[in-house]
Structures are given as structure tokens and as C-alpha cells.
Amino acid sequence: MERHFIKELDALKMTLLNMAALTRRALEKATHAYLNRDEKEAQTVIDGDKEINDLELQVDNISLKLLALEQPMARDLRFIIGTTKISKELERIADQAVNIAQRSLFLCQHPPLHHIPSMERLMTIADNMLDAAISSFINEDFQQAIKVRQMDDMADKYTLEVLQTLVEYMVKSTPVAEKRLLNTNRSIQTIIISRCLERIGDLATNIGEHVAFIVKAINIKHQKIDFE
Amino acid sequence: MENSQKFITQHLNFYYGEFKALEDISITINQNQVSALIGPSGCGKSTFLRCLNRMNDLIPGIRVKGSIRLDDEDIYAPSVDVVNLRRRVGMVFQKPNPFPKSIFENVAYGLRVNGIKNKKVLKQRVEKSLKQAALWDEVKDRINESALGLSGGQQQRLCIARALAVEPDVVLMDEPASALDPIATQKIEDLIHELKKKFTIIIVTHSMQQAARVSDITAFFYMGKLIETGDTETIFTRPALKQTEDYITGRFG
Numbered sequence: 275m276e277r278h279f280i281k282e283l284d285a286l287k288m289t290l291l292n293m294a295a296l297t298r299r300a301l302e303k304a305t306h307a308y309l310n311r312d313e314k315e316a317q318t319v320i321d322g323d324k325e326i327n328d329l330e331l332q333v334d335n336i337s338l339k340l341l342a343l344e345q346p347m348a349r350d351l352r353f354i355i356g357t358t359k360i361s362k363e364l365e366r367i368a369d370q371a372v373n374i375a376q377r378s379l380f381l382c383q384h385p386p387l388h389h390i391p392s393m394e395r396l397m398t399i400a401d402n403m404l405d406a407a408i409s410s411f412i413n414e415d416f417q418q419a420i421k422v423r424q425m426d427d428m429a430d431k432y433t434l435e436v437l438q439t440l441v442e443y444m445v446k447s448t449p450v451a452e453k454r455l456l457n458t459n460r461s462i463q464t465i466i467i468s469r470c471l472e473r474i475g476d477l478a479t480n481i482g483e484h485v486a487f488i489v490k491a492i493n494i495k496h497q498k499i500d501f502e
Numbered sequence: 503m504e505n506s507q508k509f510i511t512q513h514l515n516f517y518y519g520e521f522k523a524l525e526d527i528s529i530t531i532n533q534n535q536v537s538a539l540i541g542p543s544g545c546g547k548s549t550f551l552r553c554l555n556r557m558n559d560l561i562p563g564i565r566v567k568g569s570i571r572l573d574d575e576d577i578y579a580p581s582v583d584v585v586n587l588r589r590r591v592g593m594v595f596q597k598p599n600p601f602p603k604s605i606f607e608n609v610a611y612g613l614r615v616n617g618i619k620n621k622k623v624l625k626q627r628v629e630k631s632l633k634q635a636a637l638w639d640e641v642k643d644r645i646n647e648s649a650l651g652l653s654g655g656q657q658q659r660l661c662i663a664r665a666l667a668v669e670p671d672v673v674l675m676d677e678p679a680s681a682l683d684p685i686a687t688q689k690i691e692d693l694i695h696e697l698k699k700k701f702t703i704i705i706v707t708h709s710m711q712q713a714a715r716v717s718d719i720t721a722f723f724y725m726g727k728l729i730e731t732g733d734t735e736t737i738f739t740r741p742a743l744k745q746t747e748d749y750i751t752g753r754f755g
Contacts, residue, residue: 277752345711347738347750491740 279344283353286336290357290364293329294408296322297364297371301404301474304374305397308467313382319375326368333361349488356488360411363477363484367404370470370477377463377470387460388443392435393468399429400471400478407481416489420499422482429475436468508533508672508702509554514568516549518561523549525726527568531719533671536694536703538717538734540710542754545723547706551674554704555591556584573671589616592665596677598657600649600664605632605641608649608660612668627667634700635663636693655686662693666701673697675705679712691716710750714738722746 300319307316337358340346346354381387403425410419440461447457486494509531516524524546531537539547552558553570556577570577577587589612600608609628618624628645632638637659641652649660658678665673675694679687694703694716707713713720714734721731722745730737730746741747748754 279752347710347714348741348747350751351739 279340279346279350282336282340282344283350286333286340286354286357289329289332289336290361291408291412293326293333293361293364294411296326296329297368298401298404298408300326300368300371301374301401304371304378305401305471307375308378308381309394309397311378311382311386313379316375316378316382320372323368323372326365330361330365333358349491352488352491356484359484360481363480367474367477370474373470374467377467380463381460384456384460387440387464390436390439390464392432392439393464396429396432396436396468396471399425399432400474403429403475403478404481407478407485410482410485411488414485414489416486419482419485419489420494423479426475426479429472433468433472437465440465506533507531508573509704510569510571510574511553512569512571514550514553514566514570516546516553516558516567517565519563523726524553527728529721529728529731531672531702531704533702534698534700535718536698536705536716537719537721538713539704539706539721539723540708540713540749541723541729542749543708544725546726547721547723548676550723551676551704551706554672554674555588555593557588557593559584589668590670591672591674592668592670593674593676594658594661594665594678597681598654598661600652600657600660602648602650604646605649605652605660606645609663609667612664616668628663631663631667632660634666634697635659636689636696637663653686655682655689658682658686658690659693662690662697666697670701672702672704675703677706677708680708687712710738722749724749 300322303315303322304319306312307319337354340354344350403422406418406425407422409415410422444454444458444461448454480495483493483495486492492499507530510529512528514524514527515522527546527550539551541547549558553566554572554577558564558566566578572587572591576582601611603611606628609631610624613624613627618627629638629642632641637656640656641660644651649657652660658681662673662678679690682690691712694705697703698718705713705716717734719731720734720737722729722737722741724745730741730743732742737746738750741750
């Protein structure tokens with residue numbers, strides 16, 4: 275007979291995975307809405323955020339109950355602590371996706387900016403980082419967990435490239451004051467989107483670090499480890 | 503003196519007749535620390551505890567191999583006075599077992615056995631022991647009444663006071679709170695925290711939470727072997743071995 279506690283732990287894991295799936299979907303839809311100038315899709319990201327927030331509360335409630343009633347030890351304890359931390363990171367990633375969607379809604383109202391290749395690369399890497407972080411949790415894979423933060427340098431690099439491209443554009447764009455105001459506004463909104471993606475990379479990195487703690491009981495935050 | 507070595511066992515093997523109850527146990531118990539022995543029933547933790555003051559000697563057909571040193575002295579050496587050993591290494595049992603005598607006489611019993619007759623000294627030592635066992639305030643006005651009139655938790659603290667009266671170095675506790683309610687258990691646990699300042703304590707417990715709450719060092723026994731030992735925080739948050747992890751997370755067997 276399977277222990278009641280193990281079933282409860284499985285329920286906690288499933289709630290977090292549900293939250294992770296919705297968060298990843300929110301990010302995909304937000305970037306898709308930006309790239310395709312799709313207002314409807316942007317709005318679904320904003321509308322869908324409540325469901326993710328509710329799941330965060332569910333994770334908190336289940337965790338609190340298990341800590342109080344089961345007094346878990348060792349790996350179970352690390353799993354519960356780690357899961358509550360991961361849910362916090364996912365909720366903030368979803369908020370960043372909402373932010374991207376809101377900026378995209380603004381940008382849809384105006385003519386498109388020129389193509390920025392670094393932005394697409396940044397979107398891909400942010401998505402890959404989130405995917406790797408979630409997979410490392412599912413597979414309890416330490417190596418994959420620490421790989422997430424190794425990808426973060428690329429995310430930072432692309433964010434900087436987007437910034438440089440748009441600053442250059444703003445400086446040179448046009449001598450006409452009215453147009454310059456619009457161009458600056460569109461550029462800044464786009465820079466904010468890149469900043470949201472860069473933050474998503476940081477938060478995915480945190481998830482990887484929480485997974486490393488769950489799996490190997492070592493805290494790799496704020497420090498390099500030998501085999502990195 | 504803190505953290506100096508009190509007990510050192512090396513390659514300890516213990517047999518009940520042909521049955522090997524302990525196999526190759528090597529462990530160091532430090533002074534002024536609480537060491538908890540955990541493991542499933544029949545794992546050898548109580549047998550090990552009883553080796554430390556030779557309580558097992560009372561069972562026919564036992565054999566001991568390897569060494570147990572207390573303050574660097576072999577306790578199984580022929581020259582050892584077992585009565586004196588048990589004075590130095592006191593014991594508290596699972597079920598409170600006061601004598602059918604007054605509270606005073608229960609605590610004074612060991613002192614009288616050790617030849618102390620002076621009434622003033624006896625009174626002082628009884629009071630000191632009852633204070634150390636956090637029982638004095640509850641019994642000072644009925645010190646000459648029967649110990650059997652005390653509650654279970656009070657009786658267990660009386661047994662602790664009785665063990666402390668002869669001023670031991672080490673107190674062995676074999677599931678001292680398993681027959682007590684949560685409040686009495688908490689008192690015993692608080693007491694253990696206090697007592698370790700003066701004594702070395704080794705406790706056998708079935709309650710993992712209790713081991714986690716009261717001990718500095720935890721040793722996990724399984725099928726007569728010492729599987730893993732380490733500081734309690736490490737054992738309960740990141741044990742090194744899967745077997746330990748499985749036991750403390752209830753995934754055993």
C-alpha cells in the first residue's frame with residue numbers, strides 16, 4: 275500500500291508541473307504575440323495570469339500542510355522547500371510574460387520597428403532556459419539543473435545587443451520631433467521586453483539552483499562549483 | 503573539556519548465544535553532547551546502549567568482542583568494578599520505574615548504596631538532583647510522599663533525578679519519553695537540553711522527530727550494523743547514504 279504522504283508529495287509535484295506548463299505556455303504566447311503583432315494572443319497571456327497565481331497559492335497551502343502534519347525529513351524536506359521556492363520563481367516568470375504581453379499590445383498599435391535578430395535569439399534562449407529548468411525538476415537531473423545558469427551569459431549578451439541596437443536607432447532615427455517621440459517610445463517598450471526576457475533567464479537559473487538543492491542537497495547559489 | 507571523547511567503541515561485536523546482535527560497531531561518543539541512536543526494532547540500538555554500562559552482563563550466554571573504552575579505560579577489562587561503572591554510566595528506562603518508596607528515598611537510594619549516611623548531605627544531594635531533573639518545584643512540599651502518587655511524566659523525571667543523584671558522567675536513556683504524553687515528553691526533551699551541559703547523554707528513540715529535536719549527533723543502526731553517523735542536522739537534511747535517507751523518510755522495507 276502506498277503511503278498517504280507519498281501521494282501528497284506526488285500531488286504537490288503535479289501542482290507545480292501544472293504551474294510550470296502554464297508559465298511556459300504564457301512565455302511562448304507572449305513572445306509569439308510580440309513577433310506576430312497578435313493583440314488577441316497578448317490579451318490571453320494577461321487573462322491567464324490569475325490561474326498561475328492561484329496555483330502558486332495551492333503549492334503554498336499543500337507545502338505548509340505537509341510541513342506541519344508530516345514533519346518531513348531529508349529529501350522530502352528539501353523537495354517541499356525547493357518546490358515552494360520554484361513556484362515563487364514561476365509566478366514571477368509569468369508576471370514577466372504578462373509584462374511582455376502588455377508592451378506588445380502597445381507596439382501593435384503602431385507601425386513595426388525594424389527586425390532585431392538579437393531579440394529573437396534572446397527569446398529562444400529564455401525559452402530554452404525555462405524548458406531546461408523545468409525538465410531538470412521533472413527528471414531530478416543535477417547536470418541539467420546547473421546547465422541552466424551556464425546559458426545565462428548568452429541571455430545577458432543578447433539583452434545588451436538589443437539595447438545597443440535600439441539606442442543606436444533612437445540616436446539616428448529622424449530629425450522630425452513628432453516621429454522621434456514615437457520611435458523612442460517604441461524602442462523603450464522593446465528594450466523593456468528584452469529586460470523581461472533577461473529576468474526570465476535569471477529566474478530560470480534560480481529554478482535550476484533549487485533543483486540542484488533538492489537533488490544533491492548542496493546550495494550552489496552565489497558560488498561556482500568545482501565541476502562547472 | 504567540551505567535545506572530548508567519552509566513549510570509544512572499536513570493532514564491537516555482540517552475541518546472544520549464536521546470534522550476532524551487533525557487528526563491527528566503531529563509534530566515538532563525545533562528552534557533553536546528546537547522541538541519539540535510531541533504527542527499526544531489532545536493529546541493535548538498545549543492545550548497543552546496554553553494552554555501555556554492561557547491563558547485558560545480566561543475560562546468560564552473551565559474548566562481547568572488540569573494545570569499549572570509557573575515558574580511555576576498557577570497561578570489559580577484568581579489573582573493572584561493574585557497580586562503579588554503572589554509577590558512572592547511569593540509565594533511564596522506557597517505562598518509569600520508581601521504587602515503592604517516598605520521593606526522597608527514591609533519589610537517596612543510590613547514595614545510601616554508595617555509603618552516604620549523613621542526613622544533611624543526603625538532603626542536599628536529593629534536592630540538587632531533583633532540581634537538575636526539573637522536578638523540585640513540583641514535589642518539594644510532598645517529598646516524603648510515595649513516588650507512586652506522581653504522574654507518569656513526574657515519575658520519569660524522578661527516575662532521571664535518581665540516576666543523577668550518584669553524579670554519573672554519562673546518562674543512557676532507552677526511549678525515555680515513549681510512555682509519556684506530549685507535554686511530559688516536551689519537559690523531558692527540554693531537560694535533556696539542560697542536562698547535556700553537565701552530562702554526556704546517549705538516547706535510544708523510535709521517534710525520529712525526537713532524535714532531531716534533542717540530539718547533536720545521530721547514529722543510524724540497521725540489522726546490527728552502524729550504517730551512518732554524523733551531526734544530527736546533516737543526518738536529517740542530507741544523509742550520505744540512501745539506506746539512512748530511506749529510513750528517516752519512512753520508505754524502508
